[in-house]
Amino acid sequence: MAATSGASPFLAGSIKLASAAAANSRGNRYVSFSRRMAVSTDHNISSTTSFTENGRWLPEEEKRKKQNRRKEESELISNVYGNPDEITEENGKKLKDFFEECKDLIKSSDGGGGGDGDGGGGPPRWFSPLECGSRTPDSPLLLFLPGIDGTGLGLIKHHYKLGKMFDMWCLHIPVKDRTSFTDLVKLVETTVRSECKRSPGRPIYLIGESLGGCIALEVAARNPDIDLVLILANPATSFNKSQLQSLIPFLELMPDQLFLNLPNMLNSVSGDPLRMAWENVVKGLLPLQNVGVLSEDILGMPSYLSVLADMLPRETLLWKLQLLKSASASANSHLHAVKAQALILCSSKDQLLPSQEEAQRLRRILPKVAIRFFKDSGHFLFLEDRSDLVMSIKGASFYRRGRYLDYVSDYIPPTPYEFKKLYDSNRWIFNATSPVMLSTLEDGKMVRGLAGIPSEGPVLFVGYHMLLGFELAPLVLQFLMERNILLRGIAHPMMFVKLREGRMLDLDTFDHYRLMGAVPVSGPNFFKLLSSKSHVLLYPGGVREALHRKGEEYKLFWPEQSEFVRMASRFGAKIVPFGVVGEDDVTELVFDYNDQMSIPSLRKFNKEVTDEVVQLRTDANGEVSNQDLHLPGVVPKLPGRFYYYFGKPIETAGRKQELKDREKSHELYLHVKSEVERCMAYLKEKREEDPYRNIVSRLLYRATHGSKAEVPTFEL
Known part of the structure; x- marks a missing residue:
């Protein structure tokens, strides 16, 4: 959204802010501002369009095919994921x-600027940023509680994205305001209770930075029955262990004249030792992450030094540090009463607070905590270019519109830039394996690419799970790039929840899967995906197939009884069987489950890891019931190539009654399984004819044809 002209590009029109204490009606809670209207264009072809060719009407089947082709072309034109670069x-x-x-x-x-004229004092107040006006009607409320700066602008880099997901209000604490911590808590609590009464079915998000984190925890402790979601960025509950405390006596003794001249003195410092000394003094004053950024971004822009001096004059800074001290003590004394779920965003290089240690301490105290570490970030995480608050919220599965998280209806697809980040982090897989994807058209013809994939859902993709799921990233990303289709994977619950803390991988390991739409395996989730006409990715072999043993590559470990046919037929879903090969050209499995179970210490370790996650198929028989978790030992090879083959879609529409019969359902189940095996057998045979199966030949091809050239493969 573009701001209108006025005293500020942020607060357009009237600058007068609504008092938070008096905000009892929706009309006076927002800054008055005007908006530009955004218009979207629908690229879909109308279903009523008629087609002619050379003046004659096309046969019905031909019209339908032509319509589908035009729709696919339209999808390609409007595909925002098409070229990540x-x-x-x-x-x-x-x-x-x-x-x-x-x-x-x-x-x-x-x-x-036309405000209250209160000399920078007056009560704290809420405002809604101009660029946060694109939310949906069912968006939950988000209250941002600022850190030591008090401006309420700490999320400025994230307003645009947050505004699409939340009804966002920010708390502004004027420079000369001296509201106590207790009264700040009461102010926020009043708003929370009022909005809970207004919309009792929706959660209220409290995003607290530093001081704001203490306010959020205190409000949650005082209101355990209200549905709150806490997002805490380097919360100041560790203030009593920080170096910030030493600034209090220093500021009490510093003369006003010296403090007022601090910006000019900083700008004129030239000697490195002296400069570093002054920078260490003001680390606690400035909303920046490290000394390097201080020198580069602030000392190079003298005009902003005066802003810092206006934002945190000596008396205000001293008050804020004393406020942090009381806030930390109060919040810590009430942590035991916090029942809300909390996402802690922790900077590993926080120079102001021991945030990394504090995150671990809070994990042990709070009942429902998730932590995301930012290893190269400093205290003021939200102002750093590398931080993306929305990706953190979505990746941790912390976005919901109701009392309980619905993995299907609450899911928000990745934005183009989020997709670009995901693609860039997996680019090496594409470069190393140059995936070949083959699909089958309705007439049975095999083509390179994904043209044979049905555009309209529901579609169920059923296939083979490579070792450690090597095939997943190229598969899901390529579907978005080539066909603008989001594959919603049905995944093991270990990617979403742990029964207890221990040796299992941290859940942030699986954030990318959740960002791309994975849901925990369950009947209700499967039902919701198909009923919403999604493209669903299912691996009947599950963990046993993805963690197979030596010599078991390309072997299916499917249950004896069908698990998906009748559900697919209930919604008339197309079933697309597919096979993938190439894992044996990328790695060699040298230390498998059987090897590890022969070593007592590893056997104990694997059992502990397995006991930390939800167990599946406990009532199954045979190898498919062996769901023990372990990390296979592999040795990388000079990369070969990944090959994907999607068979002809199998129709279930109109067969709902027929497939209720167990024998008919099982017959189709076995047919799908045999098709997956056929696809893999074809790929294993044909890859022997691929002149570019080896990475060396592919690199030579791209050296002569361009780095983005599509590398050929075997003849179809």
Whole structure:
């Protein structure tokens, strides 16, 4: 959204902010501002369109095929994921925007921009950023509780994306305001209770940074019966262990004149030792992550130093540090009463607070906690270019619109820029394996690419699970790039929840799968995906197939009885069997489950890991019931190539009654299984004819034809 002209690009029109204490009606809770309307274009071809060719009407079947081709062409034209290299950064603001808008906000609230004229004092108040006006009607409420700066602009880089998911309000604490921690908590609590009464079925999100994290925890402790979701960025509950405490006596003794001249002195410092000394003094003053950024972004922009001085004059800074001290003590004394789920965002290089240790401590105390670490980030995480709050929320499965998370209806597909980040992190897989994807058209013809994949859902893809799921990233990403189709994978619950903390991988290992739409395996989730006409990815072999033993590559470990046919027929879903090969050309399995179980210490370790996750197929028989978790030992090979073959879609529409019969259902189940095996047998045979199966030959081809050239494969 573009801001209108006025005293501030952030607060357009009237600058007068609604008092948080008096915000009892929706009309006075927002800054008054105007919006530009966004218009979207629907590229879909109308289903009533008639087609003619050379003046004659086409036969019905030909018309349908032509319509499908045009629709597919339209999808390709409108596919925002089509070329990741051309995707640009999203409409987010930068650090300089933070300072510019802080300057205007401070000016407006001290009487210089049409505000209250209260000299920077007055009560704290809520405002809604201009660029957060694109939310949906069922968006949950998000309250941002700021850190030591108090401006409420700490999420400025994330407003645009957050505004599509939340009804977002930010708390502004004026520079000269001296509201106590207790009264700040009461202020936020009043708003929370009022909005809970207004929309009792929706959660309320409290995003707290530093000081705001303490406020969020205190509000949650005082309101255990309200559905709150806490997102805490480097919460100041560890203030008593931080170096910030030492600033309090220093500021009490520092003369006003020296403090007022601090910006100019910093700008004129030239000697490295002296510069570092001054920078260490102001680390606690500035909303920046490290000394390097301080030197580069602030000392290079003298005008912003005055903004910092206006934002945190000595008396205000001293008050804020004392406020942090009381906030930390109060929040810590009430942690035992917090029942809300919490996502802790922790910077590993926080120079102001021991945030990494504090996150682990809070994990042990709070009942429902998830942690995401940012190894290269400093204290003011949200102002860093590398942080993406929305991706963190979505990746941790922390976005919901109702009391309980619905993995299907609450899911929000990745934005183009989120997809680009996912693609870039997996680009090496594409470069190393140059995936070949083959599909089958309705007439049975095999083609290279995914043209044979049905555009309309529901579609159920059933196939073979490579060792450790090597095939997943190229598969899911290529579907989006080539056909604008999102594959919703049905995944093991270990990717979503742990029964207890222990030796199992942290859940953030699986964030990318959740971002791409994976859901925990369950009957209700399967039902919802098919009923919403999704493209669903299912591996009947599950963990046993993905963690197979030596010599078991390309062997299916499917249950004896069908698990998906009748559900698919209930919704008339097309079933697409597929096979993948190439794992034996990429790695060699050298240390499998059987090897590990012969070593007592590893046997104990694997049992402990298995006991930490939800167990599946406990009532099954045979090898498919062996769901023990372990990490296979593999040795990488000079990369070969991945091959995917999607067979002809199998129709279940109109067969609902027929497939209720167990024998008929099982017959179709066995047919799908045999098709998967046939696809793999074909690929194993044909890859022997591929002149570019070896990575060396592929690199030579791209060296002469361009780095983005599609490498040929065997003749179809």
